[in-house]
Amino acid sequence: GAGVSQSPSNKVTEKGKDVELRCDPISGHTALYWYRQSLGQGLEFLIYFQGNSAPDKSGLPSDRFSAERTGGSVSTLTIQRTQQEDSAVYLCASSDRGRIQETQYFGPGTRLLVL
């Protein structure tokens, strides 16, 4: 079946602009995660959605970052007033029920470059 999809695959923007990144998880998966991977760095957890529960936003680096998940499926990560240090690959993952022991399936990522 279809895996996790993300769009756009690449995004170049100017400093100060807002960007929206989209994630379409595997159908039926209730848990959705956003991570980012900066050059030479490990993946950094950003936010976690599980069903209708309040999201775990503990990884969001600043209030410029926000995410929502509508209808328990598609998620959008929004970065307002982008800065150059926001340049990274933003990865979305989903898992069946959100139990931490489960496999997380990652999408191909969105490569964001802030000029």
Added chain:
Amino acid sequence: RKEVEQDPGPFNVPEGATVAFNCTYSNSASQSFFWYRQDCRKEPKLLMSVYSSGNEDGRFTAQLNRASQYISLLIRDSKLSDSATYLCVVSNQAGTALIFGKGTTLSVSS
């Protein structure tokens, strides 16, 4: 201390070699442990979970030492296709997300 530490490598080995990667983690409350594999400019994919009793999947063996907060991955009979970055991963204290190491790069040559 970083939450998950790995030797970045690179490890350059010939085909058929045995190679071992090590990882340490700082949070003793972590309950779940994994090795993920990431190919160049690709997304990470689960290689194997790591259990306290140790586990094996074909040429791959993973070990966990909770007392030392240490995880290892052994690859036997290396193949060219094993060339990738291997990510050591542990769960956060809340059990809601994964904490990734920066990865160890393996290059297998013929």
